[in-house]
Amino acid sequence: MDITIHYAFLPHTDAEAALGFYRDTLGFEVRQDVGYEDMRWITVGPPGQPGTSIVLHPPATDPGVTEDERRTILELIAKGSYTAVTLATDDLDGLFERLAAAGAEVVQEPIDQDYGVRDCAFRDPAGNLLRINQRA
Template sequence: MRLVTTTDLTIAQTFLPHVDPEESLAFYRDTLGFEVRLDVGRGTMRWITVGPPGQPGTSIVLHPPAADPGVTDEERAMIAEMMAKGTYAIIVLATPDLDATFARLQDRAEVVAEPTEQPYGVRDCAVRDPAGTMIRIQERR
């Protein structure tokens, strides 16, 4: 039996919430340039898988928040409140040219922070997707 180490693990998918599947689909496909890999469900109950072109092993599943039947009404209300404030989810993306990426996004997304050299050694910016998810974009060095 082969011993599995952490170096054998990769990140395959992460899940981010959507409020309006069409808005989220347009944002991730048209604004960020991700490809659509799967779109299942209907109405607001859709799970949409997107990912960066040329990286088939990494994807984001845009999902209806609180669709799990185990989520209580109180929890659903809390999730909705956190999404509205932009504190429910965050993802960090990377690009070789932060300034060009920001120039392309600034008129198409809610800007949270312009490109900035952070004290922890990263240059990044931040925007929000239509559901309020914070998207930090780092410059690859």
């Protein structure tokens, strides 16, 4: 049995800012951009990897979410405590420099971790935590 991760979901609070970050700064392909009323779901992914995507979605739009719950979710997103994703690259330092130069919020500069990886961390425009590992 072969199981893969097809989609991961990250909330966005500004569709255009998310699109600019994931498409223009990270270099991901836009695979879908779907609007409904004043909301957008944007599917992006790394070029050459059509089976792996991130869906950038409006937060707290599920039926039954109260206004208090929505406010709490937005606060957690802004702090980077709501969700996270880890990416990997062959050139951690080069990608770090590119993201930092583009104005991405640096959380951690590249460092060799005690648990055996070299990584760094950023926040996307919504505040989601992005860790980036160096491939071995």
